[in-house]
Each structure stands twice: as structure tokens, then as C-alpha cells.
Amino acid sequence: MTITITAFERSPDGGKGLARDTRVRWALEEVGQPYEVRLVSFAEMKAPAHLALHPFGQIPTYEDGSLSLFETGSIVFHLAEQHAGLLPEDPNARARAITWMFAALNTVEPPILDLTTARIFEADKPWSEERLPLVKDRVRARLDQLSARLGTADWLDGAFSAGDLLMVSVLLRLRMSGLLDEYQNLAAYVARGEARPAYVRAFAAQFAVNAPSDR
């Protein structure tokens, strides 16, 4: 059975690795599973064939035989459940790692995405400049707490897990804003994630599709 994921034909970030297929590629590399990629255009993403796979018209999707999934968190979890390497075997430690997956996606990512929305989609609005500090402070509130919890540890709870994979991926969205560099331990945590050979391979694979020189 061949695993097939979907990714942007042209990622809006020009290959910075912020499109969500990078998270799934990273998980696939961590667990050593080969995969194929079907690139989709923005028009294709909103067409019936893709909406049948992904009701919200986004990427990535995941197909493996008779199973098709959407939602990055769900795909990463499925891979973590099927293969060793992304979740600890001890039941309590496993439940805590899954907790960090949800924390990354439901608690830390939303204010970070709001910052992207404010900077990109509301940049031309009359309130843009005045509102931005408010949005940034909401991100800082979460980073303060995350930084306090991480402390001097390498990863959030023992060994690297799918929780770290998603948390690092979420925090990577902040690099351009400079907010990540306000937290030395979080910046180092993200750098540790990026240094993993599996991440390096995942980043290179998406970069090969999206690199600016390819445009």
C-alpha cells in the first residue's frame, strides 16, 4: 500500500515549510514511511474531488488503501499509533504526549494564526496598526506559559514525541514575527526540532516543490 498525501502546488510561503504538509512529511520521516505527494492547485482544493477527501478544502490529506484522512493532527496521530517513534509506550506518558498534541493545535496555534490573519489578511484595514499589539500580547501570554513549563528541558515531556513535533511546527510560524526570539528556551526548542534528521528531510522535500527559484 502506498501512502499518498496532498500538498500545495505552490505554497503561499514560498517554501518556508509553514504549509501543513510539512508536519505530515516530518511525521512520515520520523517513523520511516515512504510516501507520495499529489500536488493540488487552489482551484483543485475547492473542487468536488478534493472536498470529498477534505470537507474544508485544505491540504494535507492522507490516503492509504481504503483509509482517507484529513486534519494534520489526526494524520500525525494515526502515524504515531501505527508506527513506533512518535508516542511513548508507557500508557500515562502516551496520554500526556497526546495532550501536548492537542495543546499545540487547540491552545497555542489559534493566537498564532490570529497574528498571521492580522498581519496578512487585515493589513490593509484602518485598525491594523492599533490592533496588532493586542494580538501579539495574546501570543505572548501563551508563550510565557509554555516557556515556564518547558524550562530547561529538551522536550515537553521526556523523549521527543508527536506533541513536540506539532508544538515545534506551530511555533515555527512565529519566526518572522520576532516573538519566538523573546523566549530563549523556546527558540532553542524549535532549533532542536529543526535539527532532527527527519525534519531536515521533510523540509527539503517541501522546499524542492516550493523554492522561489522554481517559480
Next chain:
Amino acid sequence: MTITITAFERSPDGGKGLARDTRVRWALEEVGQPYEVRLVSFAEMKAPAHLALHPFGQIPTYEDGSLSLFETGSIVFHLAEQHAGLLPEDPNARARAITWMFAALNTVEPPILDLTTARIFEADKPWSEERLPLVKDRVRARLDQLSARLGTADWLDGAFSAGDLLMVSVLLRLRMSGLLDEYQNLAAYVARGEARPAYVRAFAAQFAVNAPSDR
């Protein structure tokens, strides 16, 4: 072993069931597990003892013997994994139900929470009135897609699952806005969720703590 969750000493919603402990109470009722509740004040939520359980200083938390968890999605998943009733047994159907859990929390809830933020925390800002339609349209974009996928089905993918439990819980936040009523099938879907005996018990339990007459 006794399961103990935390909830607001006084929920900001005055017992409408929107605080996240209702989601966990609902899951506990669906799987027939008794539980105890420890009420925490806003001051206690930000104190070291609670932060040790929940690094982001929120409710609910979950304690069962040596295991402590935070993040509603993770707690609901843990219960669904430990007990029958919230996830199908067929592996592919199970993976799809988990997908809807992540879709509820990572794709549908963020724009809905943005609407709450805009209406409550930015209500006094000079941009509030002009920006609100933009925020509402982002919610509608998701509801359009969700409504199209649900169609005339009772639940999102076959039998009721933890994915429906979280999606209904997320959509309940929209009732006051009137947006839910723009989608007849989604309004009926939420009503089906609220009619489940387990939800009725969960709602009553949180209402007993938060009812306005109790203030």
C-alpha cells in the same frame, strides 16, 4: 480510583454549558464513569498548584490515580480510548472519528472563538463594529463547508462519536450569535447532541454549580 476533574468555581457564562468542563462531563456521562469535581477560582487557576496540572492555567484538568491530563480534546480522547461508546471499533472508522475531533478543535473552533473575542474582549475598541462582519464571515466559511458535508446525516460519520461530541460542543458557542440558525441542518445536529441523555446530565451538573440563582 476516583476520576477528578476541575471546573470554574463560577463559570463566566453563568451556566450556559459553554465552559469546557461540560465537554468532559458529557464524555464521562457517555461512557458511564462517575467523577468528582474540584471547583477552582480564577486566582487558584493561576497559582502554582493548578499550573502544575495545567500549564496554561485553564480548566478542565483530569486526574485518575497517577495520571493527570489537561486539554479537553486529550481528556475526551483518553476516555474514548479507555471505555466503549465514543469511538467505533473498526480501525478506519475510528481514525475518521478522531479526525473529526481534531477538525472540531483545530478548524471549526478557532474562528468561533475569534468571534467571542471580538464581541467580548474587543467590544470597546474603535474598530469593533466595522470588524465584526469580517469575523462572522470567517465563521460562515467553515459552517458552509461543515453543513455541506453533514448534509442530511444525523452525525458526521456513521454513529455518534467523540468527534460529534466535540463538534456539537464547539457549535454550541454560536447559539447566542444567531449564526447557527442560518444552517438548518447544523442547528438540528446540535439539537440532537443536546437531546442525548448524557448531555442532559452533564448540562444539569454544570448548571447546578453555575446557575444565576446561585450567585
